Amino acid sequence: MKSWKKLCLLGTTLFATVGVMAACSSGSKESASDELTFWYMGDGDQGIKPIVDEFTKESGIKVKIQSIPWSTSRDKLLTAVASKEGPDVVQMGTTYMSEFVDAGALLDISDDVEKSDVMKSENFFDGSVATTQFDGQTYAVPWYTETRGLYYRKDLLESVGYKEAPKTWDELADAAKKLAARGDNKYGFGVELKEPTFGFMFARQNGSELFDKDNKPLFNQPEMVDALKFLDKLVQDGSAPKTDLGLEIGQSFGGEGVVPMFISGPWMINSIKDSAPDIDGKWGVAELPKGPVNNMSVTGGANLAVFSSSKKKDDGMKLIEYLSKPENQTKFFESTNSLPTNKESWNSDVFKNDPLISVFGEQLNESQPMPLLKQWDEISQNFMKQWEQVVVSEKNLQDAMDELNEQTESLIK
Numbered sequence: 001m002k003s004w005k006k007l008c009l010l011g012t013t014l015f016a017t018v019g020v021m022a023a024c025s026s027g028s029k030e031s032a033s034d035e036l037t038f039w040y041m042g043d044g045d046q047g048i049k050p051i052v053d054e055f056t057k058e059s060g061i062k063v064k065i066q067s068i069p070w071s072t073s074r075d076k077l078l079t080a081v082a083s084k085e086g087p088d089v090v091q092m093g094t095t096y097m098s099e100f101v102d103a104g105a106l107l108d109i110s111d112d113v114e115k116s117d118v119m120k121s122e123n124f125f126d127g128s129v130a131t132t133q134f135d136g137q138t139y140a141v142p143w144y145t146e147t148r149g150l151y152y153r154k155d156l157l158e159s160v161g162y163k164e165a166p167k168t169w170d171e172l173a174d175a176a177k178k179l180a181a182r183g184d185n186k187y188g189f190g191v192e193l194k195e196p197t198f199g200f201m202f203a204r205q206n207g208s209e210l211f212d213k214d215n216k217p218l219f220n221q222p223e224m225v226d227a228l229k230f231l232d233k234l235v236q237d238g239s240a241p242k243t244d245l246g247l248e249i250g251q252s253f254g255g256e257g258v259v260p261m262f263i264s265g266p267w268m269i270n271s272i273k274d275s276a277p278d279i280d281g282k283w284g285v286a287e288l289p290k291g292p293v294n295n296m297s298v299t300g301g302a303n304l305a306v307f308s309s310s311k312k313k314d315d316g317m318k319l320i321e322y323l324s325k326p327e328n329q330t331k332f333f334e335s336t337n338s339l340p341t342n343k344e345s346w347n348s349d350v351f352k353n354d355p356l357i358s359v360f361g362e363q364l365n366e367s368q369p370m371p372l373l374k375q376w377d378e379i380s381q382n383f384m385k386q387w388e389q390v391v392v393s394e395k396n397l398q399d400a401m402d403e404l405n406e407q408t409e410s411l412i413k
Contacts, residue, residue: 034062035063036061036062036064036088036089036312037064037066037088037089038063038065038090038091038319039076039077039086039087039089039090039091040066040068040091041067041070041073041091041093041302042067042069043067044065045065045067046335046336047332047335047336048336049065050335051331052319055318055322058322059322061315066087074096077092077100077105080105081100081103081104084308084309086307086308087310088310088311088312088313088316089304089305089306089310089320090305090307091302091304092106092303092304094131094299095300095370097132097139097372098134098374098376099374101139102374104308105307106139106140106305106306106308107305107306107307107310107313108137108139109139109306109317113141116321118321119141119320119321121133123324123342123343124141124341124342124343125299125365126368127145127147127299128145128299128303128364128369130369131299131369132303139305140304141305141324142303142341142342143303143332143341144301144332144339144341145299145300145301145339145341145364146265146266146301146339146360147265147300147363147367148201148263148297148298149263149266149285149287149288149297149359150166150261150262150263150286150287150288151253151261151272151283151284152260152284153260153261153283154282154283156179156257160175160178162175165261165284165289166289167289167290168289168290169205169230169289169290169291171289173230173233173239176189176234176239177239179239179260180239186256186257186258187238187239187240187241187258187259187260188259188261189234189239189259189261190240190259190261191235191240191391193244193384193391196383197380198263200224200298200370201298202227202231202291203228204293204294204296205227205290205291205293205294205295205296206226206230206291206292207223207291207293208227209223211371216409217379217404217405217409218405219404219408220398220401220405225397225398228387228390228397228401235391240259242391242392243392245258247259249275250272250276253272253283257279263288265300266337266339266357269356284355284356285355287359287362288366294366296366297363297364297367298367298368299369301338301341302338304319304320305320324342325342326340326342326347326348327348329341329342330345330351333350334350346358375408375412378411379407379408379411382404382407383404386401386403387400
C-alpha cells in the first residue's frame with residue numbers, strides 16, 4: 001500500500017490547481033455535519049434517493065448524496081485520496097478497485113462482511129465478489145453487476161435451420177455463415193473491434209487464464225491466439241462485418257437483420273424495444289455459446305466501499321448493508337436497470353417473469369471480471385490497437401499477440 005505521504009505528493013503534482021497541496025498539509029478535517037456522505041455515480045435523485053430516504057427513516061442516519069458523472073469520477077476520486085477529504089461511502093466501479101485499493105483509499109471491511117448475514121460473500125455472484133477482494137482481504141461489497149449475453153433474431157435463425165440460439169462455437173460459426181449467405185451487405189454475427197473485453201472473453205472460453213500465477217501475460221499462447229483466429233475467420237469469410245457499419249441498433253438488428261446476432265449487455269434490451277418495434281416477439285437473448293472449455297462471460301458493475309478518510313465507518317457499513325439487501329437491490333434495478341449482485345434478488349417476480357433479463361441471471365453464474373490490475377485499461381487499449389490491425393489490415397495474428405505480450409510485460413514490471 002502507498003503511504004498517505006506519497007499520496008499527498010501525488011496530489012500535489014496532479015491537483016495543485018484545486019488546492020490539494022494545502023489539504024494534504026493540514027490533514028483530514030472533521031465534518032461540520034452529522035450527515036453521512038455518499039458519492040453516487042449518476043443521477044442520485046432518480047437512481048438511489050428513494051431507497052436512501054427509507055434507510056434514514058429506519059436508522060435515523062442522515063445521508064447526503066453527491067451525484068458524480070462517471071466521466072469525471074476517477075479524477076474526483078484521486079483528488080479525494082490525495083486530500084483525505086473524500087466521502088464516507090463511495091460507489092466504486094469494479095475496474096477502479098485495484099488502483100484505489102493499492103492507493104490505500106478504501107478501508108478493509110473483511111470483519112464487517114464476515115459477521116453480516118446480509119453482506120457475506122456467498123450471497124453474491126462469484127464474479128462480483130472477485131472484484132472486492134485483494135490479497136485475502138475484502139474492501140467492498142458487490143452492489144450491482146452486468147454481464148454479456150447473445151442477442152439473436154429468432155425468425156432469421158429459424159430460416160437457416162436453427163430453432164434455438166447457437167449453443168457452441170461451431171454452431172455460432174455455422175449459423176453466422178448461413179445467415180451471411182442471404183445476400184450482399186448481410187452478415188450473421190457481430191465481431192467487436194472496439195469492445196476491450198471481447199477478445200479476452202473468447203480467449204477464456206478457449207481455456208486461457210490470460211495471466212499465469214506470476215502475473216506474466218499469456219496473450220501469445222495458443223489458447224488466446226486460437227480463439228482470436230476463430231473470430232478473425234468469421235470476419236474474413238464474410239460472416240461478420242470487417243468494419244463498424246455505422247448503423248443504429250434498429251437498422252442493424254431490426255428490419256431485415258443486417259447483423260442478426262451480436263453480444264451485448266442488458267442495457268441493450270430497452271434500446272431494441274424502443275428502436276425496433278417491428279421485430280417485437282422475433283428476437284431473444286441467450287447465454288453465450290460454449291467454446292472448447294466454457295462459455296465464460298465478463299462481469300462488470302460497481303461496488304460499495306468505505307473511504308479510508310471516513311470518520312463514520314460504522315454508519316457507512318450500516319448504509320452498505322441496507323443497500324445490499326436483496327429487496328433493495330431489486331428496487332434499485334427497477335429505478336436504474338442495474339442488475340443485482342445478490343443472488344436472492346433474482347427470485348423476485350421482476351426477474352423470474354422476464355425471460356430476457358432472467359438470461360443474464362443465468363449467465364452471471366459463468367462470468368468473471370477482467371484481470372484486476374491497475375494497468376488493465378492501458379493493456380486493453382493496446383489489445384484493441386493490435387486486434388484492429390489484424391482484422392482490418394490483416395497483420396499476422398501471432399506477431400500481434402507477441403507484441404502485445406511484450407507491451408504488457410513492460411507495463412506491469
